[in-house]
Each structure stands twice: as C-alpha cells, then as structure tokens.
Amino acid sequence: MTINLLKPFLFFIPLIIVQLVIVPLISIFSAVPNLILILIVYFTLLNGQLYGTILGFVFGLFSDLFSGGLIGAYMFSFTLSAFIAGYFFNENKIEKNTKTYFFLFILLVAAVINSFINSTVSNSNNEITFSFLFFEGALLPGIYTALFGLPLVVFETRKGF
Amino acid sequence: MIKIFKRIFNQFKEYIVLLVLSIISLTILSLNEKPEVKQIKIFALGNFSVVNDLVNSIVVVFKEDNALEELRQENARLMLEVNKLRKKSYENDELRAMLGYKDTSRYPLIPVKVISKLVTKIQGYYIINKGVNEEVKKGMPVLNHLGLVGLVSDAAENYSVLKTLFNTDLSIAVTIQRTNIDGILSFDGKELVIKNIPTTYDVKVGDLIETSNFSSIFPPSIPVGVIEKKGSNALGLLHNLTVKPFADVAAVNNLFVVKILPSREINKLEMNLLK
Numbered sequence: 441m442t443i444n445l446l447k448p449f450l451f452f453i454p455l456i457i458v459q460l461v462i463v464p465l466i467s468i469f470s471a472v473p474n475l476i477l478i479l480i481v482y483f484t485l486l487n488g489q490l491y492g493t494i495l496g497f498v499f500g501l502f503s504d505l506f507s508g509g510l511i512g513a514y515m516f517s518f519t520l521s522a523f524i525a526g527y528f529f530n531e532n533k534i535e536k537n538t539k540t541y542f543f544l545f546i547l548l549v550a551a552v553i554n555s556f557i558n559s560t561v562s563n564s565n566n567e568i569t570f571s572f573l574f575f576e577g578a579l580l581p582g583i584y585t586a587l588f589g590l591p592l593v594v595f596e597t598r599k600g601f
Numbered sequence: 602m603i604k605i606f607k608r609i610f611n612q613f614k615e616y617i618v619l620l621v622l623s624i625i626s627l628t629i630l631s632l633n634e635k636p637e638v639k640q641i642k643i644f645a646l647g648n649f650s651v652v653n654d655l656v657n658s659i660v661v662v663f664k665e666d667n668a669l670e671e672l673r674q675e676n677a678r679l680m681l682e683v684n685k686l687r688k689k690s691y692e693n694d695e696l697r698a699m700l701g702y703k704d705t706s707r708y709p710l711i712p713v714k715v716i717s718k719l720v721t722k723i724q725g726y727y728i729i730n731k732g733v734n735e736e737v738k739k740g741m742p743v744l745n746h747l748g749l750v751g752l753v754s755d756a757a758e759n760y761s762v763l764k765t766l767f768n769t770d771l772s773i774a775v776t777i778q779r780t781n782i783d784g785i786l787s788f789d790g791k792e793l794v795i796k797n798i799p800t801t802y803d804v805k806v807g808d809l810i811e812t813s814n815f816s817s818i819f820p821p822s823i824p825v826g827v828i829e830k831k832g833s834n835a836l837g838l839l840h841n842l843t844v845k846p847f848a849d850v851a852a853v854n855n856l857f858v859v860k861i862l863p864s865r866e867i868n869k870l871e872m873n874l875l876k
Contacts, residue, residue, distance in 0.1 A: 453652075460717035460728075461656050467851065470767070472720050489615050497622040505645035506653075507719040508726045508755065508762035511638055512630025519622045526615070555721070561630060563723045565769035568790045577722040577790065 448483045448495060455479060456506055471580040473588035474551060476503055480518055481525045481550045482592065485537045489526025496522030513562045521554035539596040547589040552582035639755065647757035650716060650728050654760075657716040657730075670855065674712055676746035677857045684811065684824045688778055708820065710857040711737060716760070720851070722790055725751070725765035729856065732759045740818065742859045748824040748847030749773075749812065750856055761858075765850050766793060766825075774816035775825055775844075778809040786810065786825065786844060793826065795842040800833055802840075810844050820861050 455475045463472050476499055484492025500518035504511040528537055528546045536542060556578035563573070610617060632638050713729040731737045733756050741753045743763050751765040764771050772787040775795065780803045784795035798804060808828045812819040830843035 457653060457656050460719065461653055461660060464718035464720045464851075467720050470720055470722050470851065490618060493615065493619050493622060497626070500626070505642060506649040507717070508642075508646055508728045509719045509724050510630060510633050511642055512626045512628075512633065513724075516623060516626035516630065519619065519626060523615070523619050559721060559723045561627075562721070563769050563790070565787060565789055568723075568769065572790055573722075581721070 445487065445491070448479055448499075451479055452476070452499060452502065456503060459503075460507055468584065469576070469580065471576075471584050473585040474554065474581065475588065476514075477518065477521065477551055477554050477585055478547060478589050478592065480522050481547050481589075482538060482543075484522050484525045485529055485543070485546065486534060488529050489523060492522035492526045492529070493519055496520075510562050513558050516561055517554045517557040520557055521550040524553055525550040539593065541593060543593050543596075544586050544589050548582055548586035551585035552578045555579075555581040555585075643755055643757040646728065646755065646760050646762065647732070650730075650757070650760035653717045653728065654730055657714070670712055673746055673855050674710060674857065677710055677744060680746050680748070680824065681822075685822060687809075688811075688822060709860040711735060711860055713737070713743070713761075713856050713858055715763070715854050715856065723769050725767035725788075725850065726754070727751075727763040727765060727853075729753075729761050729763050729858070730759070731858070732757045732761045734758050736860060737761050737858050741861065742812075742819045742823060743856050744823060744859060745848050745853055745856050747849075748826065749819070750848045750850055750853055752818060753858060763856075766846055766848075767850055773819060773825070774813040775810050776813040776815075776821075777804060777828070778811050780804070780808070783813050783815060784842070793844040793846060795844060796839075798840040798842055800838055800840055804828065804831065804840060804842060806831055820859065823859070 459472075459475045463475065466472070480492060480496050480499055483495055487495075496518035497515055500515035501511075503514040503518070507514075525546055530537065537546065556574060559573050559577035629638065711731060713731045715727045716730050717728045719726040729737075729743070737753060737756050739753055739756050739761075743750045743753060749766065751763045751768070752771060753761050754764040755762040766773075766786075767788050769788050769790060772785050774783065775786045776783050782798065782802050782804065784798050786793055786795050788794075795810070806828050810825045810828065812821055812823040812825060814821040824847050826844040826846040828842050829845040832841045832843070833839065834841065
C-alpha cells in the first residue's frame, strides 16, 4: 500500500526533467502538454480525492521550484485540478476511469482547469481577456495534454501499470 | 467537543484539506518577491538545474561545437555594433556625445545556454547555465545575435532564471529608432505591443524598435524588434503597435548575458522625482 502511494514520486523526477527540457521543443502556439498533470490525475483516480489533492500540492510545489516560475502558481492549479479530478474517483470504477478513453475526458477537464487557473494567477497584464485565457491559455494546452494521455490509455488497455 | 470536530473533519476532510492547501498556495504566491521565498527558489534552482543541465547536454551533444559559440559571440557583438552605426545615421554625432551615449557593444558578454524552459501562454521563464559564480546577476539583460531576449530575474550560484520578452510580468521602455518616439513594450498574452502611441506621431510598419535611453533596466540601443502592425483604438487617437521581436524567443538556445546592471543612481533620482 505504502509503495503504491509513493509510486508517483518515482515517476515525478524523470517527468519534470522531460517537461522542462524536451516538451518545450514540441510547443504549439506556446501551448505545451503537462506531463505532471497526467501523473497527478492518474494517481488521483487510483487513490482518491484526498490523496490527489495532497499529491497535486506537493508536485505543484516542486514544479514551481524546479521551473523557475512563480512559486505557488502550479501549487494552486495542481491542487485544484486534482481535487476536481478526484470527483471522478470511484473504488468500483478504477479500471474504467484509468484504462478506458474516459480517462482522457477526465484528463481534459483537469488540464483545462489547471491551465486556466495557472494562466490566471500568473498573469499580471490586466488587459488580457477571459476568453483569451480560456480558449488559448486553457483549452489549447488542455487538449494537448489530453492527447498525451492517449499512449497511457493504450498502454493500460494492453498491460497493467 | 473534540468528537464533534473529529466528526466534522472526517465528513468534510477533502474540502478542509483543499481549503488549507489553497490558502497556503495563494499566500506563497503573494509572497513571491519576498527575500525568504526567493532564497528557497534560488536554492532549489541551484540544485535541480544540475540534473536539467546534464539532460540538456545529452540532448544537444550532437549539435555542439566550440567554434560555433565563439562565432555566435562575435555575431552578437557585431549585431550591437551594426545597430549602433544604423542609429548614428539618424542622429547627430555631436549631440550623441553631449548626451553621453553609452556604447552598448563595449559591454562584456557572458555566453550562456538555456537548459530548461517553462512555457505557458502567460509566463516565459527559462533557466540558463550560469549564475553568480560567473558574475551573472539579477537585472542583467539577455540577448542573442539577433536581439533582446529578456532579463535575468533570479540568480543562483551556477544557474539563473531568465524572464523572457513573452512574459506578462515584463514591461520595457523602448524607442522607435527612426523617430525616437518612446513607448512601453509589453506582452499581452498573444504578441508584443506598444500601447497608446498618438496617431499624429510618425510611425511606420517596418520601423525598428530598440531599448530606450529612459530604461532604468536595460542599456540603450539593444535591438528588440520591428513594427509589424499598426492598430488604432476606437476613437482613432492612439495607436497600438504590434512588434515582432528579432530573436526567435521560443527557439533560442545559446544566449549572451550583457554584463551591466541597472543604474541605482538613476533609479534613486527617479524615485526622488516621483516623491
């Protein structure tokens, strides 16, 4: 049980390096997929809302510290998006939530919320509109993140994680 | 009493945890400029960037060439020199000398490499592979052989954080080279914009933009970009100028930190003026 709870931390370090070093190379209109969020959502759906919320907070703190960005931005956005992803947690439907294409829908919702909150709290230009923040700051990276969850679903349908 | 609290906590623990963690996050967010938070950030940056640097060096190992770096450095120097000469054709040399114009190309350049990037629509933060040990300090401008890229916003011992032009938190005093019209360049989430330039001013698409003499952050005459589009507001009295930066900020890899710091004396004078 404890090993299962600590599992995401093993994935975090390689993923944050890939996120900061390699992922920017595949940005589309400054939108990049968020690999850390995929990890958070996946483990939230495995272990529950409370676990996910705390995991989001911890990973957010490390992401903020390692990326050089504003400390607190990812902490807040990951915490909130993990909390919302946690609403989909159901002990009887773990398989369905993590191993079917429904996972991509949950990931999309969490990624849009995460990107929107992150853009909003780190924005210091008061002329940026809500529609811009939603469509370009949130929806685009959200869809991109959800697309990156696809290999995980394909992998899960064939093999256990 | 304790039992009641326990029962309430068990019933609403998810919400309570969310509330507490959200408050902590937002509090830290609001304290970002505090020295204590900066210290933590610099400490983490210094340690974690070693790993990033290592991975980055593996990623770019096939592209590396020492001669290339020297050429890039030379190119950056020449770019500043060319820009200075171009400017001279617009201005009187004598006036320039009287104003005490500083020759930007004489500033020493520190070659640096980008080792990681935080890319979002709103924030542009890159981590570069040199820090205080190589005399990179907070506030130093960063450019490549094409033009300005950003500003050092934090510096650890061996690594620094670069705030790029594509960051809503960075506003730069710029001037239109041909006509010496000053303005403030900022990022609106989509593009770089100079706002509220009166329509009566002589501004053309294609005019070159460089850092202004009035900037207390950047040295003057660093090329920034070119005016790509002119848009006027509803009343037609003011222009919003869209600027295309010379440097491809999203793709930069090898950069130069200009070894100059904002003048404290000027800042102090400006503060006195405001008082």
